[in-house]
Amino acid sequence: MATAANPALRSDPHHPEWQYLDLMRAIWETGSERIDRTGIGTRSLFGAMLRFDLGGGRMPLITTKRVYWKTATREMLWFLTGETNIRPLVLQGVKIWNEWPHAHYVRETGDAITLDEFVRRIAEDEAFAARWGDLGPVYGKQWVDWPTYRYGPDGKYERGPGINQVAQVIDSLRTNPGSRRHIIEGWNVAELDWMALPPCHKSYQFHVADGRLNCALYQRSCDVALGLPFNLWGGALLTRMIAQQVDLEPGEFVWMGGDVHLYLNHADLVGEQLTRAPSGSPVLDLVRRPPSIFEFEISDFAVRDYCPQAPLSAPVAV
Structure with missing residues (x-):
């Protein structure tokens, strides 16, 4: 396989995106071939660990293919609402969660409608969306409404008030920046079986040093070709948003992966992307400071100096 990861072909050997390309190459060339949950197979x-300096507005926005950063940003804003139904995303043209509820609908009803028809019904029929568009208590639900339980006045165990982890972290960063407990956790063991997909990017920890906000994200499972470019943007974006809210400069974003893999049917994407070399340094501007992190809008984000190479596509494993 031809590869621009060869050091002799690197016009800018210090570009941070080489970390991503080197990881992709290492997985494809040396990874263990395994049968996975989807039945497709992976290497x-x-x-794995990748580190990115977010100073000066820099972002880990992949340039060796086009990454639709507005789509990833809309997803992050959706997480922060605590919403678990795909309909708000569908109405914005965001397609990244559609396959899971569609597959569930086909299994449960035996109605083998196409994905496009399913999505059209989600958009046009609110009752249908309420029944078939929900993903269970995924990411945002855990982030802003982690369930608690207590004994009620009648002595019975009952649901208590939810915990907004994001709001708690922002408050603790303001009042106790030296804490080692600035954590947002998505892995709620008690509710995993109710989720369409258990959280992959599961644990975020924040750290304050020298007036800068750092973030470490641990991802238990990572589709490096399709998922990781979104995950890098999303984690860095959340760091930038929180840093603005707590009056800190953005620091370092550290991504850590557990099972990092490439699907065997992504060979064409991998082969093409590894012939490309990164260039440029995309910058994100936050053009407004909303009253809270939960009031950001898509128009509050602007990207400069992003000149990606052509898009690369591959099938999503469900």
């Missing part, structure tokens, strides 16, 4: 390595 996989265990344990």
Whole structure:
């Protein structure tokens, strides 16, 4: 396989995107071939780390293919609402969660409608969306409404008030920046079986040093070709949003992966992307400071100096 990861072909050997390309190459060339949950098969390595400096507005926005950063941003804003139904995303033209509820609908009803028809019904029929568009208590639900339980006045165990982890972290960063407990956790063991997909990017920890906000994200499972470019943007975006809210400069974003893999049917994408070399340094501007992190809008984000190469597509494994 031809590869621009060869050091002799690197016009800018210090570009941070080489970390991503080197990980992709290592998985494809040395990863263990495994049968996975989807039945497609992967090449996989265990344990990886990428580090990105977010100073000066820089973002880990992949340039060796086009990454639709507005789509990823809309998803992040959806997480922060605590919403678990795909309909708000569908109405914005965001397609990244559609396959899971569609597959569930086909299994449960035996009605083998196409994905496009399913999505059209989600958009046009609110009752249908309420029944078939929900993903269960995924990401945002855990982030802003983690369930608690207590004994009620009648002595019975009952649901208590939800915990807004995002709001708590922002408050703790303001009042106790030296804490080692600035954590947003998505892995709620008690509710995993109710989720369409258990959280992949599961644990975020924040750290304050020298007036800068750092973030470490641990991802238990990562589709490096399709998912990781979105995950890098999303984690860095959340860091930038929180940093603005707590009056800190953005620091370092550290991504850590557990099972990092490439699907065997992504060979064409991998082969093409590894012939490309990164260039440029995309910058994100936050053009408004909303009263809270939960009041950001898509118009509050602007990207400069992003000149990606052509898009690359591959099938999503469900």
